Structure formats: C-alpha cells, structure tokens
Amino acid sequence: MSSEVPDPTDIEAASIESVRIEDEMEQSYIDYAMSVIAGRALPDVRDGLKPVHRRILYAMHELGVSSGSSHRKSSSIVGETMGDYHPHGDSAIYDTLVRMAQDFSMRYPLVDGQGNFGSMDGDPAAAPRYTEARMAPVAEELLEDIDKDTVDFSANYDDRLQEPDVLPAAFPNLLVNGSSGIAVGMSTNIPPHNLSEVIDATIELIDDPDATVEDLMDHIKGPDFPTGANIVGRDAVYSAYKTGRGRVRVRAEFEVEEWKNGRERIVVTELPFQENKARLVERIAEDVTEGELEGITDLRDESDRDGVRIVIECKRGANVEVVKNKLLESHLEKTFGIINLALVDGQPQVLSLKETLEEYVDHRREVVRRRSEYDLAEAEDRAHILEGRLKAVENAEDVVELIRDSEDRSAAKTNLQEAYEFSEEQAQHIVRMQLGSLTSMEAAEIESEYEEVQAEIERLTEILESESELLSVIKDELREIKDEYGDERRTSIIEDEGTVTHEDLIPEEEVVVVMTEDDYVKRMPIDDFDPQGRGGKGIIGADVKDDDRVSTVFRANTHDYLLCFTNQGQVYQLKTYEIPEMGRTARGKSAVNILDLDPGEDITAIVDTDAFGDDEYVTMVTRNGYVKRTAGEEFDNIRSTGIIAADLEEGDELVDVEVTDGSTDLVIATEGGMTIRFDEDEVRAMGRNARGVNGIKLTDGDAVAGLVATDEADGRALLTVTRNGYGKRTPLSEYRTQSRYGKGLIDIKTDDRNGPVATVKAVAADDHLVMMSERGQIVRTRVDEISTVGRNTMGVIVMDVEDGDAVASVDVLPAGSVAEANERADADAN
Structure with missing residues (x-):
C-alpha cells in the first residue's frame, strides 16, 4: 500500500456551478450590507438599542451588576459581553459602554460609571482596567420582566446561550436617548428627548389613536439635548416629526455681561449637542489670531464640574452685537440633521414621530x-x-x-x-x-x-x-x-428674527412670565401653581442669582402679542411663545436673545395688545409722578429695536402702564401709601415723544408705585400690596375724585411692619392673584381671602415674605381665565 498523501488538487468536486462574478459580488455585498444594517448600525424601534448596547445591558443583568450592587471593573463587563454575546473587538464594546455612562452624550445615561469616562473636551476614557461600572436605575426599566417570557430569545453566536432579540423597554428609549449610526447606504441620527414629554405624548396616543403630529407636539416640544442650549425655530422640528427627516439649528446659550472699565464680555454656559468644547475654543482663538474675528481681547475656558463657562472678553468700545453675530455664524451655532431611521420587523424604515410611538x-x-x-x-x-x-x-x-x-x-x-x-x-x-x-x-x-x-x-x-x-x-x-425619572427640559426652543412660525404648533395656554433685574426671563404654565390660602410662603418660582432680583411677574396667553415697556421709556413687542418655557427651579434665559435691551434697561410694565380696541389709549405713569396718554394705534408696527413710548426727564423712570378708553378714572399710588383719583379726561392725549403732565404731588423721598384705571361701575376694588407682604382691598368709593396734581389721600400705613407699597391693582372678588418675591418665591391666592377694609389701615398678611426678601410684583388672574383653566383641568382629568 502506498503511504503517499493524495494531492488535494486531484480531488474531484461533487458538483461545479458556474456563476457570473457580478451576481456573486452583488449578492455577497447585499448580505454584508444587511448584516451591518440589522446586526450592528441601526437601533430597533421597540427598545431603541443596537445589538451591542442590548448585549452589554443583558450581560450586566446576567452578571447581577445592577444599580443596587457594587461597581464592577469595566474590563470584566467587556470580557463577559465579548465572550458570551458580542464576538467583536473589545475596544468597540468598551467605547459603547463609555458612551452609555457619559451624561453629556446620553440624556438619561444607562450606565453608572466610576472613574474617568472622558469629557466634553474630547478626552478619552481611562483604560477599562481602571474604570468601574454598573447599570443605572433607568436601565433596569428596559430589562424589567425580561425573565417572564415577555420577549423572544435566540441562540448566541456559538449556540451555547440564549440572548434577547429585544428588551421589554418600559419607556420609549429610542426617542428618550436617541441613537446615531452609519450603516451601508443609509444612516440614522435620532436626537434625545425629555422623558416626561415623551411619556405624556405616548399616553396621548394611547388615549387618542387618531392624534396628529401637531397634537403630539403639544407634549413633545422638540429634542432635549443633555448639554442644553437652544433650538432655533419650530418649523424644522415640525418637519422632522412629520416626515422623519429635518435639520434643526442648535445655538449655544450665552449672555453679555458688563465687566470692569466699561468693557463687556460674552459668557457661554451651554453648548450644542456633541460639540467638542476644547476644539471650539481653539477654533475661536485661531479666527482671532488670523483676523477673522475682531473685537476680542481674551478667551478663557473656565468650565468645571458644575458646568460649561467659556469667557470671551471684548475690547473697550467694540460692538458686542457684531462680535456676537460673528460667533453665531462661525462657532456658537450648528445644525443637527435628524434622520429617524430604525429597524421595524428587521427592516430599516424612516418613521414620523407618530409612527415611532405607535411601534x-x-x-x-x-x-x-x-x-x-x-x-x-x-x-x-x-x-x-x-x-x-x-x-x-x-x-x-x-x-x-x-x-x-x-x-x-x-x-x-x-x-x-x-x-x-x-x-x-x-x-x-x-x-x-x-x-x-x-x-x-x-x-x-x-x-x-x-x-x-x-x-x-x-x-x-x-x-x-x-x-x-x-x-x-x-x-x-x-x-x-x-x-x-422625569425631569425638566434642558433645551429651550426660541424663535429667530425672520423665522416663519406655525402658530398651530404652539399650544394656546395661560402662562406666568417672570423677569429679573438682570434680564433673565422665562415662562411657566399657570397650572403649575395651585391656589393657596392667604399668607402662604408659596413655592419656588425662579432660581435667581445672588446679586439678581425678580422685577416683574405677569400672566399672558402663549399666542398674545405683548408690548414690553422699559424703565427708560422704550417699548418692544414680542409674542409670548418667544419667551423660553422652563421649570419652576430654572433661572431663565437671558433676554438679550429676545429683546434688544440697552445696558441698565429693565422691563417695568407689560401690556397685552389683545386688550386694544378702537379709540383706546396707552396710559403711562413715571416714578416722579408724570402721567400721559397716547393713542394705541401709535404702537403698531414696532421695530425689533423698540420705539420711544415716553420722553423721560433725567432721573425719572417709567413705572406702570394701563390700557384705557377715555371713560375711566385713574388712580396713582405711591410707595409712601398715598393715592390720588382723577378723571382720565384731565390728561389730554399726546404723542409718543411727549413727557406727559403732572399726575400727583410727591413728598420728599416718595415715588410712584403703580397705576390703576377703573371706575365704580365695574364693581372692582382697589388692592394695595406692600413690599413686606401685607395688603388690603378697599372699595373705590372710599377714594373721592380730585383734580389732577394733588397730594391725594392716605391709602395704607407704610410703617416698619408693612414697608413701602409695592403695587396697586383693580380686582374683583373672584379673581386670583399671582405674587412673586425678589428671591423667586411665587404664590397664587384668591382675592376673596383678602379682607375688605377702609383707607388708612394696616391690612393683613397676603404673602409670608422671609427676612431679606420683599414682594417684587403682583399680577391679576381674572375670574374668566380662572374658570377656563379649571375647565381645561377638568377636561384633562376626564
């Protein structure tokens, strides 16, 4: 017998099949492409996870590395995942684990990391042998009930174990945390959203399967990025939600601060999503060096663990608006391209917002x-x-x-x-x-x-x-x-000048708008504040800075046009929905992005233009006691830079504004507790550039606190509130009509207990009041809980103001608005 090994080339094949190389290449490439699409790059619409994310979380679940356990070395988790479920490189698995632990990458991180997991500057994470991890509590909600036959399982790559095809996912993770990936011939880029908003929209869809994208957008305002910042314009968001594709502009949050020696600086506190902070600072510095950016003398990154802070110092005399616009054009604004592509029954599909939630x-x-x-x-x-x-x-x-x-x-x-x-x-x-x-x-x-x-x-x-x-x-x-797990939005949605807005995308609701002396502004749904008994402390309505104070609080509808009068006699116009909506504990956004205010210019009065009718007037009063009336038609077509509302003498300020019709009485109240009532006709109508006429004689040290336009026929009483939180209601009949420019009558005692008068309002018994203190406490109370007493009395406590704090502003919520709000609340409850 021969011991020679047969030549393999001599072995005859059982069969030979001839194929065209083009066909073989095409089929092999399709198989590869589908493998990448379904097995690597695209998330499943049901749990919002790619296979590598799902396998890491399932491996941690099997290892018992839950939120209640101790942290485990990342290298151990990566090894278990690679050995049992994901036969790919350990670096790819670790990179995914790292991203799931970064609070600047994930809106709700799924991994609780311990150690160096990278930074917004692009710094890489430490090696997996140095870092530790465990599941975040919210990640456990994705795996809840997985052991109860809730999802299908398949064999792992070597048929030793079973792995889930999808996780049970107790919340819509695809929208909540978003996803991005590049497959073969397609890519996905789904932004993160606010958990509370997404859940509200999901419940809305369950209750009303015929709900439209517009209906769902009543709940989901837009993407909510972990790094905050601002989305400019709602149209792009609407388009993306309607079609599954869109491009939204994301703008950094910044403010202009006055600095030493009359110079100004731009301070950036929030960056667009996925922006490399260190590289951004480098690019700005390069443009300054090359002369592309002028007017900048220094650039510093003062960021710390508490947040982003990039300081851009401007030259003395530099036009900060020009510098700001240049920075926006080149560095502080970027585009986020939305492609809502996910796997539906294993097939890639571009989905609208409604289709995503339906799946x-x-x-x-x-x-x-x-x-x-x-x-x-x-x-x-x-x-x-x-x-x-x-x-x-x-x-x-x-x-x-x-x-x-x-x-x-x-x-x-x-x-x-x-x-x-x-x-x-x-x-x-x-x-x-x-x-x-x-x-x-x-x-x-x-x-x-x-x-x-x-x-x-x-x-x-x-x-x-x-x-x-x-x-x-x-x-x-x-x-x-x-x-x-729900929290407040981090990303605000603002409208840019010249942007066409679909007003039907913006829910019509009653809101409370808060402004501070440093020009921070925000709006909050008025339903956030339930009525409390008289004399309550209220709840936090704004987190003001130590050196800032609340200056104004007022009620408005989101679709109202507002005339904003400033202490310097200027007036600006804006829509209420242009004011960013934020939570109670938020400070607000700088008004410099909304109104073109000058340094030292503060909003002191707001007028709703929906109150205007034919032959009506804007009646104004200044701190020094001047009063003037101007026809409402002169406030049409106000420029973005504002127009003059009153020509003030040096040292005077505009204090309050009312809309009148020529038939009311005017009541001017002073901080010292005096009031004067006279017929509106005693003030002739005059142009916007006029100073006005004398309304009340002030004693030394006194100043005007507010203005009321009313008469006895409308049945309302005069409400007076002092800065220490005391107040009273008094029938208007107690204030006899006098001639203009008298000393007036004593209205309320302003001793040490009461403090000076903060404001006066005309109120009906079934109205509600919204009061806010300088430190941001807010309380809503019923008017009928405030005693009706005569003039020259002490009043009762209406707001429990802490030491060092004071009543800043009061606004009236009319009975009609209260009833409408109650009807909406009842409808929502049913």
Missing part, C-alpha cells in the same frame, strides 16, 4: 400581554397547589394516617391521588409538607394567600380579555416611570 405602543402591548399570560400561568399553578393544601388541611388526620401507612414517598403520592383525587403536583407538594403546616394558623394563612391569588387571577384575566384594561396598565406603568 413602541404595539411593542408594550405585546410585552404586557405575554407578561400577564406568564403571571396568570404562575398564579394558576400556585392556586392549584393551594387548593391541594387546603384539602389536605381539611382532612389532616386521614392524610397523615395515609402517608404513614404507605411504604415510601412514591406510594404515598399514589395513595393520595387515588383517595382524594389530588393531581400529581398536589400530591408531590403534600408529601413534602411539614407537620407544622397542618396547624389552624397555617391553614388561615393558606386561605388568605389563596384569596389573594384568586384576586390576582381575576385581575390578569381581565387584562388579557380587555384591550382597554391592558392599555390602562401600560399607561399606569408609564406614569410611574415619569414620576420616578
């Missing part, structure tokens, strides 16, 4: 159904066992005797089944029972547990038989997630 709701419907079936089977099995135990307890003596007389355990089981018609499972359980389980106390506990299990079976059966009950469970669980 998620379908997923949760299936998860809750399968979980309920699993729990029902478990409950029925337990009920079956308990039924056997109850029967055994009822026949305890005979059962014990039967078991004792049996040869062995197997015989005992058989005898029990024959004697009492126990099932095999029941008999197995009974022969393993301890004698102590046959006591009367144990029997009562078994009976109680059996009743509880029966109730659970009924509940689960109802869920499985009723679509409305199943959806109700989904909504309840979403609300629990919102209560546990």
Whole structure:
C-alpha cells in the first residue's frame, strides 16, 4: 500500500456551478450590507438599542451588576459581553459602554460609571482596567420582566446561550436617548428627548389613536439635548416629526455681561449637542489670531464640574452685537440633521414621530400581554397547589394516617391521588409538607394567600380579555416611570428674527412670565401653581442669582402679542411663545436673545395688545409722578429695536402702564401709601415723544408705585400690596375724585411692619392673584381671602415674605381665565 498523501488538487468536486462574478459580488455585498444594517448600525424601534448596547445591558443583568450592587471593573463587563454575546473587538464594546455612562452624550445615561469616562473636551476614557461600572436605575426599566417570557430569545453566536432579540423597554428609549449610526447606504441620527414629554405624548396616543403630529407636539416640544442650549425655530422640528427627516439649528446659550472699565464680555454656559468644547475654543482663538474675528481681547475656558463657562472678553468700545453675530455664524451655532431611521420587523424604515410611538405602543402591548399570560400561568399553578393544601388541611388526620401507612414517598403520592383525587403536583407538594403546616394558623394563612391569588387571577384575566384594561396598565406603568425619572427640559426652543412660525404648533395656554433685574426671563404654565390660602410662603418660582432680583411677574396667553415697556421709556413687542418655557427651579434665559435691551434697561410694565380696541389709549405713569396718554394705534408696527413710548426727564423712570378708553378714572399710588383719583379726561392725549403732565404731588423721598384705571361701575376694588407682604382691598368709593396734581389721600400705613407699597391693582372678588418675591418665591391666592377694609389701615398678611426678601410684583388672574383653566383641568382629568 502506498503511504503517499493524495494531492488535494486531484480531488474531484461533487458538483461545479458556474456563476457570473457580478451576481456573486452583488449578492455577497447585499448580505454584508444587511448584516451591518440589522446586526450592528441601526437601533430597533421597540427598545431603541443596537445589538451591542442590548448585549452589554443583558450581560450586566446576567452578571447581577445592577444599580443596587457594587461597581464592577469595566474590563470584566467587556470580557463577559465579548465572550458570551458580542464576538467583536473589545475596544468597540468598551467605547459603547463609555458612551452609555457619559451624561453629556446620553440624556438619561444607562450606565453608572466610576472613574474617568472622558469629557466634553474630547478626552478619552481611562483604560477599562481602571474604570468601574454598573447599570443605572433607568436601565433596569428596559430589562424589567425580561425573565417572564415577555420577549423572544435566540441562540448566541456559538449556540451555547440564549440572548434577547429585544428588551421589554418600559419607556420609549429610542426617542428618550436617541441613537446615531452609519450603516451601508443609509444612516440614522435620532436626537434625545425629555422623558416626561415623551411619556405624556405616548399616553396621548394611547388615549387618542387618531392624534396628529401637531397634537403630539403639544407634549413633545422638540429634542432635549443633555448639554442644553437652544433650538432655533419650530418649523424644522415640525418637519422632522412629520416626515422623519429635518435639520434643526442648535445655538449655544450665552449672555453679555458688563465687566470692569466699561468693557463687556460674552459668557457661554451651554453648548450644542456633541460639540467638542476644547476644539471650539481653539477654533475661536485661531479666527482671532488670523483676523477673522475682531473685537476680542481674551478667551478663557473656565468650565468645571458644575458646568460649561467659556469667557470671551471684548475690547473697550467694540460692538458686542457684531462680535456676537460673528460667533453665531462661525462657532456658537450648528445644525443637527435628524434622520429617524430604525429597524421595524428587521427592516430599516424612516418613521414620523407618530409612527415611532405607535411601534413602541404595539411593542408594550405585546410585552404586557405575554407578561400577564406568564403571571396568570404562575398564579394558576400556585392556586392549584393551594387548593391541594387546603384539602389536605381539611382532612389532616386521614392524610397523615395515609402517608404513614404507605411504604415510601412514591406510594404515598399514589395513595393520595387515588383517595382524594389530588393531581400529581398536589400530591408531590403534600408529601413534602411539614407537620407544622397542618396547624389552624397555617391553614388561615393558606386561605388568605389563596384569596389573594384568586384576586390576582381575576385581575390578569381581565387584562388579557380587555384591550382597554391592558392599555390602562401600560399607561399606569408609564406614569410611574415619569414620576420616578422625569425631569425638566434642558433645551429651550426660541424663535429667530425672520423665522416663519406655525402658530398651530404652539399650544394656546395661560402662562406666568417672570423677569429679573438682570434680564433673565422665562415662562411657566399657570397650572403649575395651585391656589393657596392667604399668607402662604408659596413655592419656588425662579432660581435667581445672588446679586439678581425678580422685577416683574405677569400672566399672558402663549399666542398674545405683548408690548414690553422699559424703565427708560422704550417699548418692544414680542409674542409670548418667544419667551423660553422652563421649570419652576430654572433661572431663565437671558433676554438679550429676545429683546434688544440697552445696558441698565429693565422691563417695568407689560401690556397685552389683545386688550386694544378702537379709540383706546396707552396710559403711562413715571416714578416722579408724570402721567400721559397716547393713542394705541401709535404702537403698531414696532421695530425689533423698540420705539420711544415716553420722553423721560433725567432721573425719572417709567413705572406702570394701563390700557384705557377715555371713560375711566385713574388712580396713582405711591410707595409712601398715598393715592390720588382723577378723571382720565384731565390728561389730554399726546404723542409718543411727549413727557406727559403732572399726575400727583410727591413728598420728599416718595415715588410712584403703580397705576390703576377703573371706575365704580365695574364693581372692582382697589388692592394695595406692600413690599413686606401685607395688603388690603378697599372699595373705590372710599377714594373721592380730585383734580389732577394733588397730594391725594392716605391709602395704607407704610410703617416698619408693612414697608413701602409695592403695587396697586383693580380686582374683583373672584379673581386670583399671582405674587412673586425678589428671591423667586411665587404664590397664587384668591382675592376673596383678602379682607375688605377702609383707607388708612394696616391690612393683613397676603404673602409670608422671609427676612431679606420683599414682594417684587403682583399680577391679576381674572375670574374668566380662572374658570377656563379649571375647565381645561377638568377636561384633562376626564
């Protein structure tokens, strides 16, 4: 026999198939492309995760590295993930783990990291042997009930283990945390959103399957980036939500500060999403060096653990507006391209906002159904066992005797089944029972547990038989997630000049607008503030800086046009929705991005132009006691830079503004507690550039606090509120009509207890008041809780103001608005 090894080239093939190389290349490339698309680069619409994210979280779940456990070395987690589920390079897995732990990359990080996990400057994370990680609490919500047959599993790459095809996902993670990736011939770029808003929109869709994208946008205002900043314009957001594609402009948050020696500086506090901070500073410095950016003398990065702070110092005399616009053009604004592409049933699909939420709701419907079936089977099995135990307890003596007389355990089981018609499972359980389980106390506990299990079976059966009950469970669980993890928006949505706005995208609602002396401004839904009893401290309405104070609070509708009058006699116009909406504890945004205010110019009065009618006037009063009326038509077509409302003498300031019709009485109140009432006709109508005429004679040291336009026919009383939080209501009949430019009558005592008068208002008994202190406390109370007393009295406490604080502003919420708000609240509740 020959020992030679046969030549492999001499082995004859079983069959040979001829193919065109073009066809083979095409098919192989398609197979590769689909592998990348479905197995690597695109997220699943149901849980919002790519395979590598899902495998890391599942590996941590299997390792027991939960939010309540100690941190585990990242290298250990990466090794387990790579060895059991993801047979790719360890660097790719670790990079994904790092990103899931970065609070500047993920809106709600899924990993709780310990150690150096990188920075906004582009610094890389430390090696995996130095860092530690565990699941974040919110990540556990994605895996909740995974052990209850809620999702399908498939074999891992080497058929040793099973891995989930998708996670149960108790919240819409695709929208909440977003996703980005480049596949073959396609890419996805889904921005993160606010958890509370997304859950509210999901519940809205469950309640109303016919809800439109516009309806959903009543809840989801737009993307909410972890780094904050501002989205410029709603149209691009609407387009992206409607079609699945769009480009939104994201602008850094910054403010212009006065600095030493009359110089100014621009301070950047929030950057667009995914902006490399260190590289941004370098680019600005390069442009300054090359002469592309003029007017800048110094540039510093003062950021720390508390947040971003980039300081750009301007030359003395430099036009800060020009510098600001140059920075916006080149550095402080970028475009985020939205491509809402995800896998639906394994196929890539571009989805609208509504379609994305519909797919998620379908997923949760299936998860809750399968979980309920699993729990029902478990409950029925337990009920079956308990039924056997109850029967055994009822026949305890005979059962014990039967078991004792049996040869062995197997015989005992058989005898029990024959004697009492126990099932095999029941008999197995009974022969393993301890004698102590046959006591009367144990029997009562078994009976109680059996009743509880029966109730659970009924509940689960109802869920499985009723679509409305199943959806109700989904909504309840979403609300629990919102209560546990929901927070306020970080990204504001602002309108740029010249931007066309779809007003129908903006919900029409009553809001409270807050302004501070340093020109921070924000708006909040008025429903955030429930009425409280008179004399309450209220709740936090704004987080003001140590050297800042609240100056104005007023009520408006989001669709109102507002005339904003400043202490320097200028007037500006804006829409209420152009003011950023923020939470109670937020400071607000700098008004420099909304109104072109000069240094030292503060908003002192707001007029809603919806109040204008034919032949109406804007009536103004200054701190030094001058009053003037100007026809409302002269305030049409106000430029963005504002127009003159009153020509003030040096040292005087505009204090208050009212809309009048020529038939009312004017009441001017002073800080010293004096008031004067005279007929409006005593003030002739005059142009915008006029100073006005004398309205009240002021004593030394006194100043005007406010203006009211009213008469006895409208049935309203005069409300006076002092800076120390005391106030009173007095019928207008108590203030006799005088001639203009008199000293007036004593209205309220302004001693040490009361302090000077903060403001006066005309109020009806069923109105509400919104009062705010200089330090940001806000309280809403009913007018009828404030006593009606005469002139020259002390008043009662209306707001409990802390030492060092003072009432800053008061606005009236008319009874009609209160009723409408209550109707909306009742409708929402139903």
